[in-house]
Amino acid sequence: MCGIVGGVAERNISEILIEGLKRLEYRGYDSAGLALINEQQVLRERRVGKVVNLEDAVRTQNLSGNLGIAHTRWATHGKPSEVNAHPHISGKVAIVHNGIIENYAEIKAELEALGYQFSSQTDTEVVAHLIAEALKTQATLFDAVQQIVPRLKGAFALGVIHADYPDELIAVRENSPLVIGVGIGEHFIGSDQLALLPITNRFIYLEEGDIARLTRTNVEIFAHGTNRIERPIKELDAAVSHASKGEYKHFMLKEIYEQPEALQQTISQALNGNRLRDDFLSHAEQDFSNIDQIQIIACGTSYHAGMIAKYWSEQLIDLPCQVEIASEFRYRSPVIMNRTLYLCISQSGETADSLAALRDTQKRAKAKDLNITTMAICNVATSSMVRETDYHLLTLAGPEIGVASTKAFTTQLAALILLILKIGTAKQRLDEAEIDCIVKGLWHCPKVLSETLQHNQEILRLSELFVEKQHCLFLGRGTLYPIALEGALKLKEISYIHAEGYAAGELKHGPLALVDNDMPVVILAPQDSMLDKLKSNMEEVQARGGELFIFADENSGIVEKDRQHVVKIPHISAWLAPIVYSIPVQLLSYHVAVLRGTDVDQPRNLAKSVTVE
Ligand code: F6R
Numbered sequence: 001m002c003g004i005v006g007g008v009a010e011r012n013i014s015e016i017l018i019e020g021l022k023r024l025e026y027r028g029y030d031s032a033g034l035a036l037i038n039e040q041q042v043l044r045e046r047r048v049g050k051v052v053n054l055e056d057a058v059r060t061q062n063l064s065g066n067l068g069i070a071h072t073r074w075a076t077h078g079k080p081s082e083v084n085a086h087p088h089i090s091g092k093v094a095i096v097h098n099g100i101i102e103n104y105a106e107i108k109a110e111l112e113a114l115g116y117q118f119s120s121q122t123d124t125e126v127v128a129h130l131i132a133e134a135l136k137t138q139a140t141l142f143d144a145v146q147q148i149v150p151r152l153k154g155a156f157a158l159g160v161i162h163a164d165y166p167d168e169l170i171a172v173r174e175n176s177p178l179v180i181g182v183g184i185g186e187h188f189i190g191s192d193q194l195a196l197l198p199i200t201n202r203f204i205y206l207e208e209g210d211i212a213r214l215t216r217t218n219v220e221i222f223a224h225g226t227n228r229i230e231r232p233i234k235e236l237d238a239a240v241s242h243a244s245k246g247e248y249k250h251f252m253l254k255e256i257y258e259q260p261e262a263l264q265q266t267i268s269q270a271l272n273g274n275r276l277r278d279d280f281l282s283h284a285e286q287d288f289s290n291i292d293q294i295q296i297i298a299c300g301t302s303y304h305a306g307m308i309a310k311y312w313s314e315q316l317i318d319l320p321c322q323v324e325i326a327s328e329f330r331y332r333s334p335v336i337m338n339r340t341l342y343l344c345i346s347q348s349g350e351t352a353d354s355l356a357a358l359r360d361t362q363k364r365a366k367a368k369d370l371n372i373t374t375m376a377i378c379n380v381a382t383s384s385m386v387r388e389t390d391y392h393l394l395t396l397a398g399p400e401i402g403v404a405s406t407k408a409f410t411t412q413l414a415a416l417i418l419l420i421l422k423i424g425t426a427k428q429r430l431d432e433a434e435i436d437c438i439v440k441g442l443w444h445c446p447k448v449l450s451e452t453l454q455h456n457q458e459i460l461r462l463s464e465l466f467v468e469k470q471h472c473l474f475l476g477r478g479t480l481y482p483i484a485l486e487g488a489l490k491l492k493e494i495s496y497i498h499a500e501g502y503a504a505g506e507l508k509h510g511p512l513a514l515v516d517n518d519m520p521v522v523i524l525a526p527q528d529s530m531l532d533k534l535k536s537n538m539e540e541v542q543a544r545g546g547e548l549f550i551f552a553d554e555n556s557g558i559v560e561k562d563r564q565h566v567v568k569i570p571h572i573s574a575w576l577a578p579i580v581y582s583i584p585v586q587l588l589s590y591h592v593a594v595l596r597g598t599d600v601d602q603p604r605n606l607a608k609s610v611t612v613e
Helices: 014-023 051-060 104-113 125-134 141-151 251-257 259-268 282-290 300-317 352-367 384-388 407-426 432-453 456-466 480-495 504-509 531-543 574-596
Strands: 003-008 031-038 041-048 067-073 088-090 093-101 154-162 169-174 179-182 187-190 202-205 210-214 219-223 227-229 233-235 293-298 321-325 340-346 372-378 391-394 471-476 498-503 520-525 547-553 564-569
Touching: 003 014, 003 093, 003 154, 003 169, 014 031, 014 051, 014 067, 014 187, 031 051, 031 093, 031 154, 041 051, 067 093, 067 154, 088 125, 093 125, 104 125, 125 141, 125 154, 141 154, 141 169, 141 210, 169 187, 187 210, 251 259, 251 574, 259 407, 259 432, 282 372, 282 391, 282 407, 293 300, 293 352, 300 321, 300 340, 300 407, 300 480, 300 574, 340 352, 340 407, 352 372, 352 384, 372 384, 372 407, 384 391, 391 407, 407 432, 407 574, 432 574, 456 547, 456 564, 456 574, 471 480, 471 504, 471 531, 480 498, 480 520, 480 574, 498 504, 504 531, 520 531, 520 574, 531 547, 547 574, 564 574
Parallel strands: 293 321, 293 340, 340 372, 372 391, 471 498, 471 520, 520 547, 547 564
Antiparallel strands: 003 067, 003 187, 031 041, 031 067, 088 093, 093 154, 154 169, 169 210, 179 187, 179 202, 202 233, 210 219, 219 227
């Protein structure tokens, strides 16, 4: 997804902007550009492809400036090309933009009638021309931006500079993330704080509707674009600031291996010995005791985590739980239910559909005077989702850079089971023995994850058998059904092999028709009450010539035979099996992708944080 970096300083900031863009590369993009103000001129460079192409151009031409904006673009309107890359310029104005201007066509027609010529197919260019036009009547650059922002419909973040304002950077946040980095005698903007971490750990988080005017020495913020407001400066701790691949070939592999530690961190915040800590979500206890049901809203991998929580909520604490994809939920006018916990799950906390679903729910509950509770399970403490919900529970996975979610997912699962235990306790639906059993299992889980990771070489060998395949099926039952979906998602997104996840019981209702000699079928077989039924499903596949790749509990009795490969997974209680069985499907997808030579950390067409619809 697009990335913005900008700054105003006493020193030359071209290198800082390029470094910032590099730190946003993981989000996925197709072109990059930068504009600097130098001696009352706008200097601009744009390149298709990687940031390093832009860096070479900037170095060769020795471009420098104390004021500048830079951008990585992920095409929405207009194909990836140099003319469509940002910054866009109109006269002395240069802008970068994340998000979408929904009414750009109408504004474009109006501007064309006024004689403006468009050099790109983007929605962004209208904003540059609108500002240039407003400057004909407005006294300052800030006034011009303030005047045109209410005309723009959609979700957007903007960075604006002007050749005649050498000490001024204007920033706009409207439903697309943007932070201000506070340096010493210098200020920066970034669509993700990660871009600015080499220069500062002090941030101001803009709110929706804010317009900010940054100079070297000052920041002025205007809520809703008009009312001067002070927003606090927050200091990040140093641990957040580290993001490097270290000894690993890819971020994804590093993040897969970080899971035991990430899980340990996530559960430690909630547990004291074999009990929940007294202060764990204690401020939410009253609200939790009053809920009659849970509605989970999420996208992609986070949605799969939500699907597993449904099993836990209904089986462990007898609490109804619905799960829905945010992009559907937000548009189908769902009935907003009283006494309900609306739970958003998101790694980034900035996913456009999940945020829109949350905000819409809050608005509609308020209009009907309903008593709802909102909560986020999220990996980014400073995200919009965390700030806008009543309660939150952080997954302490650390920054996840690989586009494919791995450690964020397993820590979401840990957070979800802890939340279910907490709600069950608040509603007095769990006794000490039940809690004790699950908590013991949770403490044991990091060790089991580490042992499972030791099967890496075995899984690598199996992955060689997938390289030439076109299709693949993943099957599981109960809480392993969402892991089958997750395995299929992982494989398709990073190796580009078409994969489907199914509840194994559905096999006969259609997908069995796909099974032949050439169809690998991955089976998730923990030691649970459904194991015998799953074994029958495996026989159905074998009878049709399908090749089985089984991740099976070491005590399951499932053994290797012709066209049946088995990786033995250490025993884990059925409740926690989905956490452990995530590991082999992640490793399998990773190795298949590496063998196929795809861009594992930045798969084609995908972005890490989907901040537009
Ligand atoms: C897949 C993946 C995506 C995300 C989805 C939601 O590996 O990472 O499916 O899970 O885009 O993102 P968050 O969790 O940030 O809301």
